[in-house]
Amino acid sequence: MNGYNYLNPLANKKDESYFALISTELDNLFIRVVGTKTEEFIPNLSFKTTNETKFVSDIPILFKENFKAVIIEIFPYKPKDYEHNIIFCMILRGAFERLNIPYYFVSGPIKNFTSLLIATNINPKLDEIYLLILIDDNNKLAAIELKYTENGYIESSHRLLTIDVKESVEEIRSKIVKDCNPKKIIISSLPGNTILKHLRTNVLKSKKLIVLEALFTHYIDKFLVEIGKWLLDKNYVKYFIQPHCARRIIIFAMSGAKNRIILSAEIEDPLPLKKTITVSKSHLDYFVSFKCFTNNVNCNVIM
Helix, strand or coil: CCCCCECCCCCCCCCCEEEEEEEEEEEEEEEEECCCCCCCCCCCCCCEEHHHHHHHHHHHHHHHEEEEEECCCCCCCCCCCCCCCCHHHHHHHHHHHHCCEEEEEEEEEHHHHHHHHHHHHCCCCCCEEEEEEEEECCEEEEEEEEEEEEEEEEEEEEEEEEECCCCCHHHHHHHHHHCCCCCCCEEECCCCCCCHHHHHHHCCCCCEEEEEECCHHHHHHHHHHHHHHHHHCCCCCCCCCCCCCCCCEEEEEEEEEEEEEEEEECCCECCCCCCCCHHHHHCCEEEEEEEECCEEECCCCCC
């Protein structure tokens, strides 16, 4: 179709049906497609675009060829053609509901955690705990405990740490592992990281340790396939992590220069989430404000 930057329009790869991931790359929407049977990337159906309005209008055409499920990861994205991210998400939701195509909104962290579980090809059992360790370019470390349940994994702990290699091995291990007894310890980092070498050879050396040295994009097609399978069969939870709020949403009343919070959904609140409150009749105006990850996006709506 004209107006889209297809990754390889001449590839001519096909499958019986497809899964799609709608994500972002810089200022582009990036639609990535894999086959449901071959589980292979389909470059002639995958494309980038900056034209959000055209993309929304063309969804019935772009996704007419037997798309089984669509995964959407756009929470930090600031759309150009729409007022804010929530409006854009609602429009995409409506488009796929009208086509009767199952869809699922996922946050970047959940996508990354899921990708690590998939990369290890684990076969979890109930109540087992998996400790994920992510190391960034500044040698900051995140330790995430995931407990496997009948409904998928729940995030039971999330710790942000700074590691000092001058500390003893016992001190560093205690900070990372604390009192959990994980079935596996999965470390993710780029190759050559100095902290990774210390953790692998000294601090966390054991038969439980799995080290992954690759970008998360290396696992993206398998992620799309596995979450697509879950969307089609909610009993398939081998790699499903129960979601939580990806943004903070506040309902507040404004009185002069002061804001009074009436109700809020916090980042990391488990989903689905239901909170209610009864508010007496008032002369005050009520507003909604939300913050998504590193982007501050305020949407003032009089209730």
